[in-house]
Amino acid sequence: MTEEIVELAQELIRRPSRAGIDDYGPVLTALEDWLAARDLPYRRLYDDGGRPVALLVEVACGRPGPWWALDACVDTAPYGDEGAWSFPPDCGDVVDSWLRGRGAADSKLAAAMFCRIASEVQAQAAELRGGLAVLLDADEHTGGFGGARAYLADTAAVRPAGVMIGYPGRDEVVVGGRGLWRATIAVHAASGHSGSSRKSVGAVSRAARLVQLLDEAELPGAVGEFPLPPKLTVTSCHGGEGFSVVPDLCELGIDIRTTPTFDATAAEALVRGATAELDQLLPGPSPTDITPVASWPPYRLAENQQPAAALLDAATREGLTVRAKTAGPSNIGNLLAAKGIPATAGFGVRYEGLHGTDERAYLADLPAVHAVYRQTVLRLLTNGSAPP
Known part of the structure; x- marks a missing residue:
C-alpha cells in the first residue's frame, strides 16, 4: 500500500x-x-x-x-x-x-x-x-x-x-x-548633489528613521486563547543609486503578523501613526505613501x-x-x-x-x-x- x-x-x-x-x-x-x-x-x-x-x-x-x-x-x-x-x-x-x-x-x-x-x-x-x-x-x-x-x-x-x-x-x-498585513511604504525627499553645501536629509535617511520608529513600536502580547503575539518586521529597503545623488525615494517592505486582538485594522493604524510621526519629525516634500499589498485574517x-x-x-x-x-x-x-x-x-x-x-x-x-x-x-x- x-x-x-x-x-x-x-x-x-x-x-x-x-x-x-x-x-x-x-x-x-x-x-x-x-x-x-x-x-x-x-x-x-x-x-x-x-x-x-x-x-x-x-x-x-x-x-x-x-x-x-x-x-x-x-x-x-x-x-x-x-x-x-x-x-x-x-x-x-x-x-x-x-x-x-x-x-x-x-x-x-x-x-x-x-x-x-x-x-x-x-x-x-x-x-x-x-x-x-x-x-x-x-x-x-x-x-x-x-x-x-x-x-x-x-x-x-x-x-x-x-x-x-x-x-x-x-x-x-x-x-x-497568525494572519498578516503587508504593505510597501514610499518615503520621499528632495533630490540634490551629495556634495552640496545645502543641508539635506535624503530619502534613505528618512526611511532609516521610520524603520527605527516601527522597530520601537509597542505591540501587545498574546491575549486569551490565541497563543501567539503579533510581530512586525521590516523586510526590505530599496533606495538611492551611486554616491553623488541625494536619494529622493526609498521604499520599505513591511510584514505584520496579526492576531484576533491585533488585526489588520490595528496593523495599518500602527504604520500610519509611525509615518505621520516621521513626516512631523523630518518633513519631506510630500507625505509618506503606504500601499497595502496583502491581508489575511488569523x-x-x-x-x-x-x-x-x-x-x-x-x-x-x-x-x-x-x-x-x-x-x-x-x-x-x-x-x-x-x-x-x-x-x-x-x-x-x-x-x-x-x-x-x-x-x-x-x-x-x-x-x-x-x-x-x-x-x-x-x-x-x-x-x-x-x-x-
Whole structure:
C-alpha cells in the first residue's frame, strides 16, 4: 500500500515543478496518468489567465452528507545553490528510509498519499456519506494560492465542510495561524548633489528613521486563547543609486503578523501613526505613501472542531503523541478561514531541509501518517462529523 504512494511521490519529484520556474504540465500529467489508471474522476483548474493551477479529484459517495477535502501542493520551492546539495534535487530516490529531493517533504509525498486515500474512498463510496475532494495545488509556493482560489471559485465544486492540508511534521496538528498585513511604504525627499553645501536629509535617511520608529513600536502580547503575539518586521529597503545623488525615494517592505486582538485594522493604524510621526519629525516634500499589498485574517480551530477533532483523535488511536499547534506563519488555512471553511494545516512525516538544501522525508513515518488520514476521512464520511 505505502509502496504505491512512494512510487508516485518519486515520479512527482523527478518532474521539477519549481514555482515560477518550471512548467507544471509534466507533474500534472504524472498525476493524471495515475488517477486515470484507477478510474478516479479528476479535472484541471485554471486561473483567470487560463493557466492550469491545480488538479481537483472528486469522489462522490452514495449517501447524502457533507464533503471534506484533502489539500497538498505539487509545486515546490526553488533548488537554491544546487552545488550545496549532496544529491541531485530531482533524484527522487530512497536512502536509509529517506525519500530525497525537492518536494519530498513539501508536499509531493502528501499529494501521493492523498491520491491513494481517494482511491480507498472510491472503493467503498456507495456506503459512505457526502464526498471527498483532493486538491493538488500547483500554485502554492508563489504565495498566490492560485489552486485554492480556483477551487473556491469553481461553481461546479461542492463547498467542503472542512479541509486538511498535508504539510509535514509528525508531532503536531496545525489548527491555526497568525494572519498578516503587508504593505510597501514610499518615503520621499528632495533630490540634490551629495556634495552640496545645502543641508539635506535624503530619502534613505528618512526611511532609516521610520524603520527605527516601527522597530520601537509597542505591540501587545498574546491575549486569551490565541497563543501567539503579533510581530512586525521590516523586510526590505530599496533606495538611492551611486554616491553623488541625494536619494529622493526609498521604499520599505513591511510584514505584520496579526492576531484576533491585533488585526489588520490595528496593523495599518500602527504604520500610519509611525509615518505621520516621521513626516512631523523630518518633513519631506510630500507625505509618506503606504500601499497595502496583502491581508489575511488569523484563525484558530477549537480542538473539538472538525476536522481537527477527528484528525487528533485518529492520531491518538494510532498511538502517536500529537499536540494541536497555532503556527506563526500564515498558510492556505488563513485563506480558507476567511471563507468560513475550517482547516488543519499540517500533520505528516518527519522531514529535513524543507525549502533548503537536501530536502528529504522520513518514510518510516508514512504507514502511521497514512493510517491516521485514512481513518480520519472514513470516519468523517461515515458519520458526517466524527466525534472527538
